[in-house]
Amino acid sequence: MATDFFQQQDSARRRTVQLVVYFVLAILVLIALVYGLLLVFGQQRASEPVEWWQPELLMVVAAGVGILVGGASLFKVAQLASGGRDVALMMGGVEVTGTTTDPRQRRLLNIVEEMAIAAGVPVPPVYVLDESGINAFAAGYAPGDAVVAVSQGCLEYLTRDELQGVVAHEFSHILNGDMRLNVRLIALIFGIMVLSAVGRVIMSLGGRRASGSGGRDSRGGIMMLGLGLFVLGLVGAFFGRVIQAAVSRQREHLADASAVQFTRNPDGIGGALKKIGGLKEGSRIANPRAAEIGHMFIANAFAGEGLFGLLATHPPLIARIRALDPQFDGQFPEVRRVDVDRRELEGPRPGRVPPGSKLPGLPGIPQVPQVLLPVLGFADAAAARVGQIDPEAIQHARALFASIPEALRVAAQEPFTARALIYALLLDQRADLRNRQLVRLKGDAEPPDLAATVRLVAPVQALTDNLRLPLLDLAMPALRQMSPPQHQAFRAQVEALMNDDQRVSLFEYTLRCVLHRHLDAQFLPQSSRGPMQSSPQKLVSPMAKALSLLAWEGQPEPEKANRAFDTGMRSFIGDEYTVRLTPREKCGLAEFDVALQTLNQSVPTVKRRIVVACAACIRADKKVTVRETELLRGICDTLDCPLPPLAMVETQ
């Protein structure tokens, strides 16, 4: 099984396309069937034979079914696609903030923070559901607007390793693009289900209407029509569910496998699944709204597997556990509350299974492709690490985390200070420019904001370069807690601070990419994306713009810059290209930004080429600076490909 990030994204996308095709087919079949049903119904009531070809009737039926099913599906998509936060809020989730004093919640946050930094994604908001069962879900449309929610039962019954396994499972859903797939699946089935709802209403209405006036005949006819629609809807939804459940079960297996791969510890997720089996409440979610998002959960949220498991959204628990632990005898353990051990808060233990060895019953751990050319080797390795986590990366994340000064870590936990932290990150190293920025901040911002910023200047300036982006990732959940008006003021302030020094530095640009990308997704209405580009040939011009800037950034001399540009271009498109390195003075960040936006409109396989090309260009001089890696991170972030910090360290 392929575990490459881009392949997973691609397969999720292809599945979505397939589903839409199936869905259109299903609607056509439904229209035909409803038309037939109405004809039979008319035949029954009329004394003479009815005409079999009635275009008007077909039109009415097509319009009715189309509007109804399509409308219902769109409604559902709109409801579920509004971002992970709304889904969590709808479920009554309570956000766990960085300021929490509850040791169990703190432990959960630590696990999520480590995992996010290890994967190179901003820390997602974490929610706790007031449910005593053990369950969890990830929601959101893209890695950028994802949230993780776990039940209170998870916090109480699971050990740190098990909780880490559950979080890793959810991260796999986030990184593999499963959530978007899920939302569409749910919506399509909901649309078909509506038809049977109509049938049910007709039946009850027909029954009531006929009891007053009208003969037995018309009553029977209407009842028949209702029954027909009801059955059609149910049958349609049944097949929809079978497809959906099959897809969903496969993604669950994949997420289990990924959870083991991320933590290299089958006992983590395996232990959590065993506890679900052993707990009286199991994985039940009492909230009635859970029905709408049942497929997002880590384990079945409702009782019963339904029709021989055909409709089960998750594989049987025992099968999932056996895949992780072949020795499992089917005896679930007795589950007790777990105390938070002080030492557990210290952090993850190294994986139980040595790196590289095959895990029992699981697809092999993907090998980082061995490429002969050193330059492309680096680039491919970087691309292969996109969207991947492993225990080393988690360890590395912990090390990064530990080397961030306490004062900054605390500041990142709370919206008021997190904002000041971003301001401080944007202040220039040069004293004169910094003073100019501070004077402006004094005029625009409230006095407490300025005071908080000034307090953070010294520790931020002392920070080593490689810690700045992880710090930004850590601050993200706090920044997301702002209200829309507060975000607006913050955004304006960030822009002003950035432009104060007349020149946007690369770090500022990267910071802006990450900030805007993830905060705007939450606060500003998002326009829908255009068509996806699947041919690299059509992206040569934006790619050349992006590579030019990268080349000049690494190499001040034209000759070397040219070589870097060529290395990147050749890796992207092969030897046949006509574009040349853009002259230095024409390489602005504004054009670069536009080029990146265009490049983002491409399918995952093309994105992989883009990432590889950028990495190859950076690596052309066999030297990778922190600034270049930051820029690569910004590029990857814009392309929705999370790049782990470790990917860059290893190769230096």
Added chain:
Amino acid sequence: MDPIVIVLLVILGVGLLLVFWLIGIYNGLVIARNRFKNAFAQIDVQLKRRYDLIPNLIEAVKGFMAHERETLEAVINARKTAMAAEQKVAANPAEPTAMKELNQAESLLGGSLGRLFALSEAYPDLKANQNMLALQEELTSTENKIGFARQAFNDFVMAYNNQRQVFPTVMVAGMFNFAEAALLEAEKQEREAPKVSFK
């Protein structure tokens, strides 16, 4: 084809879409309400933090201001009332009467703290006390955080109130008991107090 049946089907279809629409509105209200409830948790953490700091403050000033007992007791009592009110609001931030109580209790606490700090100006030893300075600094930063979190909370409450007031949401809100929520006001006194001197 019987026209009655067609009309019936059309009405049904429209009715169904209407039901979805209403469900959407209802869910929107639930989300908006949960959003400001979550925003209150932010304030709550900081309020609790401040309540925890106050006994330390009293402990620190007691030795110096032994004969200002009245002021000290006023602070202690105000803290007690505010804590009780805060617990009520934390249980349900959507309850306007509890919020009003908290508003009053908080302004009382802010006022009494303000008096305490004003009085402390008269004690040079106390002003120079390291412990006191650290506490003052801590209280100020907590105060700032409360201010920012309160702004966010009030923004979310306003958004919710506005959302529930417009037609047709107001009908859904009425049907399902989505009551108007109260803002957490910042009393003037409280905004000023406690004073910080960076000197």
